[in-house]
Amino acid sequence: MEILIKASQFILSLSLLIVLHELGHFIPAKLFKTRVEKFYLFFDYKFSLIKKKVGETVYGIGWIPLGGYVKISGMIDESMDKEQLQQPVQPWEFRAKPAWQRLIIMLGGVFVNFVLGIFIYIMLMWAYGEQYLPNESLKDGVWVQDSLASNLGLETGDRILTVDGNKVEKFSALTLEFINGSNYQIERNGEVIEKEIPTNFISQLMDRGKDAGPLLYPRYPFTIGQISKDSPNFNSQLKVKDIITSVNGNKINYYDEAEAILANYKGEKVSATVLRGNETKTIDLQVTNEGKIGVVFSTISFKDLEKIGYYTLANKEYSFLESIPAGWNKSWKTLTDYVKQLKKIFNPSTGAYKGLGGFISIGSIFPDEWSAQSFWNITAFLSIMLGFMNLLPIPALDGGHVVFTLWEMITGKKPGDKFLEYAQVTGFIILIALLLFANGNDIFRLFN
Structure with missing residues (x-):
C-alpha cells in the first residue's frame, strides 16, 4: 500500500x-x-x-x-x-x-x-510558513553518532558555524551543505577551527547504505523509551518518558553525557533525579557492573524539546506579500543547490555519480x-x-x-x-x- x-x-x-x-x-x-x-x-x-x-x-x-x-x-x-x-x-x-x-x-x-x-x-x-530547528539554537553543539561525521573531524559538542563561509540557518540543511561544500568552520571549547570536507565525502555518504541514520543529531536529553525486562530497574519507580537529569548530584543535560557518569558507579545504587511531565522526582536506581541501567533511550520531538527549554524552534508565518520574496529565495536556493550537486556529479573523484538516480x-x-x-x-x-x-x-x-x-x-x-x-x-x-x-x-x- x-x-x-x-x-x-x-x-x-x-x-x-x-x-x-x-x-x-x-x-x-x-x-x-x-x-x-x-x-x-x-x-x-x-x-x-x-x-x-x-x-x-x-x-x-x-x-x-x-x-x-x-x-x-x-x-x-x-x-x-x-x-x-x-x-x-x-x-x-x-x-x-x-x-x-x-x-x-x-x-x-x-x-x-x-x-x-x-x-x-x-x-x-x-x-504553511516555515517551521524548523535553527542551527544557532544548538548552543551546546551537535551529537556525533556516525563514523562518517567523526571522519569529517566532528566531535559531540561542536557548534557548526559556517560551510564555505556561509552561515547555515537550518539544522536540517547541514548534511546538504556538507554535500555541496568544500570546507567548514566549527567552534570547539571556545576555539574556532577550520576544517576541509574530503573530496570523496559524497562517495562515503552513499557507501553508508540506505538504512544509515542521519549524519548529525541534535543533542537530546536522557529520555526513557523502554525498560528492559531483564533490567535491574524493571520494577523500580522509573517510567517510560521519564527524563533523567542527574545521577548522584552529577547533572546530565544530554544523553551522550550519561555513559561517562554511570561508568563511575558500576555495580552501585544511585540516586537519580527525573523529570516526569511538569514534576521533578528523586528515585533510586541500580547500575550494572557494565555501567548500564537497563533502559532503551528514546528521542523526543522538537516541539517537546522546546517545551522543556532545550531548543527554540523557528516558526515563520508570511502574509501573501511576504511570501513572494520568501518563495523566490526558496526557489533560488533550490536551484543553486541543485547546480552545485550537478557539478560534483561530473567530477568522478567526488563519487557523486553513485547518487545519480532514476525513477x-x-x-x-x-x-x-x-x-x-x-x-x-x-x-x-x-x-x-x-x-x-x-x-x-x-x-x-x-x-x-x-x-x-x-x-x-x-x-x-x-x-x-x-x-x-x-x-x-x-x-x-x-x-x-x-x-x-x-x-x-x-x-x-x-x-x-
Missing part, C-alpha cells in the same frame, strides 16, 4: 509537470500561428493509450512514461520526421518562423517550469502517506530541476535547440537540416545513456 501511495504521487506530479512544460511550448507556437500536430503525455511509440484529434492537433497519452512532447510542424524533434523537412517550407511550419519566435517557443517549457516552481513555493510559504529514486522521495504540503514541496523541487535540466546545451533537449537558434541569431547562419538531424540523434544517445546509468544505479542499490 505504501508503494502504491508513493507511485500515485510520483505519477501525478510527473504528469502535471510534463503537461505544463509541453503547454509552455504549445501556447507560444499557437500564438505565432505554428501548427502543432501532436500534444502527448508520455511517449506513444507504435501505439497510444488514448488519443483524440481536435482541430489540427492530436492529443493523447502514450504508454512509455519517460516524458512527453509536442510535435511542431517543420521541426526536428523527438519524432525524427525527416520526410516533412524534404518538402517545401510552409508558412505554418516552425522552420518558416523568424529566429526570435522559434527561441520563445523553445524556451516556453523551461519558463513554465521555473514559474511553476516559484509559484508553488510562494503558495507553500503563504499557506525509483525520484519516486522514493515522496512520503508513504498523503501530505499536500510534502507533495507540493517535492513537485516544486522537481519543476525547478526539470527546468534546469532542459536548459542544458544537449541536442534533443530544449537547451540544445536554444543554442542552435542563438547561433543563428548571432551569426546569421542557420544550421543545416542534416546537422540538426545528426545532433538530435547524438543528443538522444547521450540522454538514453544517462537514463540507463541513472536507473541502473537504482536497480543496483535495490539489490545491493
